[in-house]
Amino acid sequence: KNQVEQSPQSLIILEGKNCTLQCNYTVSPFSNLRWYKQDTGRGPVSLTIMTFSENTKSNGRYTATLDADTKQSSLHITASQLSDSASYICVVSANSGYSTLTFGKGTMLLVSP
């Protein structure tokens, strides 16, 4: 069964600090891994997309890494801002004939002033 596990479940950091969110997956056959930011009550917004051959990708203060051998990914947020408070969801796509996504439950990040 395809699964995506994220840690920690929730995190509180001070404004200006860095943090790293983790994602482990067992999705096969692997196609790509995405990180989304979801504000409470809103739809998810894409941050990064990485395929098998990519091991790092940046989007402003967000940097995602991918280790396809260990099936792990991380999302690093630099110099956090209050507006970074949201749920960060790791999503893995399987190339299964039709396209489908397996979502993690997300890490709830709260950036405190």
Add this chain to the structure above:
Amino acid sequence: ETGVTQSPTHLIKTRGQQVTLRCSSQSGHNTVSWYQQALGQGPQFIFQYYREEENGRGNFPPRFSGLQFPNYSSELNVNALELDDSALYLCASSAKGGSSSGNTIYFGEGSWLTVV
């Protein structure tokens, strides 16, 4: 703004009723997927439509059904509503190839359904 619009944004229904949720995909996107997101959980895949045909389905009963129209907009219909159907329903659109192609997938803001 993702270019994906959903309606209604919020609605309340009673058990046993039927509901129709609507989604307009981003211009040029012919693949639409629907997801159910319960509070505190990640989205769960319901089904996907590609060029008006169902192109994959998750673990949801037949009372969850859908349509895609020639302009690629889509509907999600749920019959015989149950309390556990209360959730945020997300529509996502992408260009040909969907998620396995690495194309960006754009989500709408969702429709909040409460079943009482």
